[in-house]
Amino acid sequence: MGFLFPSFLWALFAVLIPVLIHLFSFRKHTTVYFSHVGFLRNIRQESSKKSRLKHLLILLSRILAIASLVFMFAQPYLRVKDQQQRRPATIVGVYIDNSFSMNGQTTGGQLLEVARKKAVEIATAYPPDTRFMLATNDLLARHLHLFNKEQFIREVSEAGLSPRPVTLSQVRARMATAARKTDPQAGMILYYLSDFQTSITDLQRFTEDTTLTDYLMPLPSGNAGNLYVDSCWMEYPAHRRDQEEQLMVRIINRSSDAYQNLPVKFFLNDTLKAPGNFNIDPGGEAVVPLKFVNLSTGLQKGRVEIDDYPFVHDNTWYLSYLVQPGLRVLAITASEHPGKSGMPYLRALYGEDDYLRFEEATTGNLKISSLGSYHTLLLVNIRHLSTGLISELKKAADNGSTVVFFPEPEGDMESYNAFLQSFGANRILGRDSSFQKIAGIAWEHPVYDQAFRSRNEEAEFPGIRGSFRFTREVRIPETPLMWFRNGEKACSSQPVGQGNLLVFSFPLSPLNEPFARDMLFVPTLYGLVINLLPGQETSHTIGREMYATLPYQPAGSPSPLTVTEASSGREFIPENTTTEGNKLKIKLSDHFTTAGHYLVRHNQQTVAALSMNYDRNESVTDTKTPETLRKEIEEYHLRTTAVIEDPQKDFSLIYGELRNGKRLWKHFLFAALFFLLAEALIIRFWK
Secondary structure, three states: OEEOOHHHHHHHHHHHHHHHHHHHOOOOOOOOOOOOHHHHHHOOOOOHHHHHHHHHHHHHHHHHHHHHHHHHHOOEEEOOOOOHHHOOOOEEEEEEOOOHHHHOEEOOEEHHHHHHHHHHHHHHHOOOOOEEEEEOOOOOHHHHOOEOHHHHHHHHHOOOOOOOOOOHHHHHHHHHHHHHHHOOOOOEEEEEEEOOEOOOOOHHHOOOOOOEEEEEEEOOOOOOOOEEEEEEEEOOOOOOOOOEEEEEEEEEEOOOOOEEEEEEEEEEOOEEOOOEEEEEOOOOEEEEEEEEEOOOOEEEEEEEEOOOOOOOOOOEEEEEEEEOOOEEEEEEEOOOOHHHOOHHHHHHHHOOOOOEEEEEEEOOOOOHHHHHHOOEEEEEOOOOOOHHHHHHHHHHHHOOOEEEEEOOOOOOHHHHHHHHHHOOOOOEEEEEEEEEEEEEEOOOOHHHHOOOOOOOOOOOOOEEEEEEEEOOOOOOOOEEEEEEOOOOEEEEEEEEOOEEEEEEOOOOOHHHHHHHHOOOHHHHHHHHHHOOOOOOOOOEEOOOOOEEEOOOOOOOOOOOOEEEEOOOOOEEOOOEEEOOOOOEEEEOOOOOOOOEEEEEEEOOEEEEEEEEEOOHHHHOOOEOOHHHHHHHHHHOOOOOEEEOOOOOOOHHHHHHHHHHOEEOHHHHHHHHHHHHHHHHHHHHHOO
16 A cells, blocks of 8 residues: 555654543542432442443544544555556557447447447546557558547547457557557557457467556446357258258357247348248257248349347348359260260260250360360260370369269270379279179269159169279278179269269160169269259358359459449459469458448359358357456466456546556545544443
8 A cells, every 4th residue: 555645644643642631631539428328329330441441442433533534634545456657658559349249238328339438538538648549340550550639539439330350369469569660669558448258358368568558448238148140051062943942040049048939031032932930948059941942043142030139230141152054064985986885875864954065075076175164074985094184174173073984894994093093082903894783872962862752772773794893992082872782882972172073883885774774874964963063152251251262263354353232332343363273262351341242243244142241259249257357367477467347437537546546545534434423422322
């Protein structure tokens, strides 16, 4: 404890006055004459011990009253940890947490408005020549400049809700770096005005810095419950017209209330497609399936909605996907004897289909540079695979194409294994000329999942002649689609880049016509085309993802590419680059600040849609209490960090305590009055 006026303590010698009064106030005895000893019964008996105790208590009360008055006028105070007067600061930084969680309500109104008012109080309490610096979740460059009091208050008034969550350590490092660049010799005091959500309060990342003093000012929220859409995903990655889709919606309840039969709605192209209901327990989550049918091709823009208050930023989830108007399929055969291959079967399957655009080519007239433009590439009984063809097939698979390999029984084993090795697939061990029947298929695989209404494990499958045997390396992510009774694979699938490789162990030729005429042929060859399309990025998160990749590069120069926000019509030119696979990467810069659909246009035509959503970290409303913050400060040995005890108190009083310590004169005034009252009561009632 310290004193602002320690010289006034000399007045403590005034306590000698009641002591002297006590010592020299001898009691005078009065002589009373009486004629009978019976009068002694009327004399009140008083114990000498009680009388002495009474006088001592009166003396003690007078001494303590005088001492309290002396201490009061000496202006005592308690030293505050790392108080400002011990480390003079010329820069005052204020962080206003303007994340969506600050949209909550408290007794003083909206949390963000309370934080803005407190920031103004901070500026008002400091001397006029103080230099200020501001930080918000927007991380605006202009806030890193030094402001005077009027400029600072103007910037504070313009702070609105931001979709970007940032951690306290990020804010601290950013402001400290800016302050050092501006004035390397200046000390800095940082005030953090926040609800201190658990997801952003990372005191463990605070590094020791003697030039910084951190004051945490928790703003308690009156409503910590929240119900929100956490994420959405499509059950099937491939999308085509008239396909039944199943959209999975995950909803999370961050409150202590249970909800029954709450509505959830899915809008597709602004039309209500799939209403639903859900039940959810306190603190639980629910996954709600919504089914609908794609009735058109092209870009599909959807959104999922629920109702919840007061946090409304996470009630909607935006998504978009492309329903292909048609799929390009290319079958490649050998230049020599193409009639012996299974091309007639493929022509019969694909040739009359309006959705599948079937094309044929031989190794002699093939434009290998255009392979990446096809969704499916079928290698039908080619005797020899050149290194150039293998390289282009690998690039096409990496960029999302499905490559299907039918070997030729008399084919070049060395080139086949070079092809399989480049794709990371199991190599061929040898040929098997015996007749084998297919024993089963992978019913759950996407190729077959939607092909059969019922599944018969005892179904009779066709037999195959002239198959190959392959190695079985465990590290290769291969999934059997069909297999023989001896356990060898008849067909397998494995992912390659963003595409797939399907390897048949037998040729597609008249030799295996029973397979081509069996009911298994159509769902296999048709399903591998329409059900193995690469998955699409249906949505993105603002502030979390740096780039979005389009499935193709628009023709012409990428420079005239523009992005239009669907809700407002705002248009801008995004930063973009081209990947090795000739795909376009768009930088999700600060232009993408609002959740919703963004239309990517090229030459006045919409070529893609980007659906942006707010980060759901802000939806988790768990916060750290002042007690928890103090414990963490002690745990991490943060000697220059403290928690403001009562942030709702007027900051001018807080500022005085930070500069001069906690004033105690009022306590001593009350103590003096108490002791004077005690003296009066003792004298009045102690008889």
